[in-house]
Amino acid sequence: EAEVAQSPRYKITEKSQAVAFWCDPISGHATLYWYRQILGQGPELLVQFQDESVVDDSQLPKDRFSAERLKGVDSTLKIQPAELGDSAMYLCASSFSPSGHQETQYFGPGTRLLVL
Amino acid sequence: GENVEQHPSTLSVQEGDSAVIKCTYSDSASNYFPWYKQELGKGPQLIIDIRSNVGEKKDQRIAVTLNKTAKHFSLHITETQPEDSAVYFCAASIPRDDKIIFGKGTRLHILP
Numbered sequence: 628e629a630e631v632a633q634s635p636r637y638k639i640t641e642k643s644q645a646v647a648f649w650c651d652p653i654s655g656h657a658t659l660y661w662y663r664q665i666l667g668q669g670p671e672l673l674v675q676f677q678d679e680s681v682v683d684d685s686q687l688p689k690d691r692f693s694a695e696r697l698k699g700v701d702s703t704l705k706i707q708p709a710e711l712g713d714s715a716m717y718l719c720a721s722s723f724s725p726s727g728h729q730e731t732q733y734f735g736p737g738t739r740l741l742v743l
Numbered sequence: 744g745e746n747v748e749q750h751p752s753t754l755s756v757q758e759g760d761s762a763v764i765k766c767t768y769s770d771s772a773s774n775y776f777p778w779y780k781q782e783l784g785k786g787p788q789l790i791i792d793i794r795s796n797v798g799e800k801k802d803q804r805i806a807v808t809l810n811k812t813a814k815h816f817s818l819h820i821t822e823t824q825p826e827d828s829a830v831y832f833c834a835a836s837i838p839r840d841d842k843i844i845f846g847k848g849t850r851l852h853i854l855p
Binding site: 720 | 749785786
């Protein structure tokens with residue numbers, strides 16, 4: 628069964644350092660999402676891609692966060708510099724959604740980030 | 744902004760009994776309602792979803808009901824088993840923004 632892949636699974640870093648997370652969506656899925664999940668909360672959308680284009684990054688703290696999906700397949704989320712409050716689970720999800728219309732989102736296993 | 748309220752935040756149920764988790768949503772245009780199960784250290788996994796053109800959907804021990812008038816939907820798990828212990832999230836679509844928003848989750852404990 629096809630799955631969303633994410634790496635690394637765990638990342639410990641010191642504040643002010645740069646970190647990067649990688650996501651490979653299910654093959655053929657046009658829409659890719661990055662979510663942040665704080666412990667005890669539901670996932671919150673950071674950025675949404677349709678193919679290689681950003682369609683929603685309204686909740687992305689752009690002073691320190693960046694995301695790209697250059698060839699419309701895999702994606703990278705970067706934080707520079709990391710702050711203590713960035714400690715969370717970072718989840719990637721994908722959906723088939725060729726038109727961007729709501730379809731089922733499939734999640735990866737997540738990257739748990741701890742900033743010291 | 745639009746939101747999804749989920750209750751209860753924690754639920755303990757005796758093994759074999761039923762569990763019910765309830766959600767309400769604010770956007771009357773919402774038309775897609777997925778439920779996710781998240782086990783410790785893992786990403787959310789879709790367990791069932793429902794669209795606004797039906798009022799109920801069932802898959803073995805899991806069922807979801809939708810009341811569009813009242814803007815609420817519920818997850819029902821019957822004959823609960825230890826492996827049902829997890830955090831469950833409801834979500835609702837926001838069509839104008841082409842996104843879904845999640846409730847805060849319910850931690851379900853199945854007691855032996």
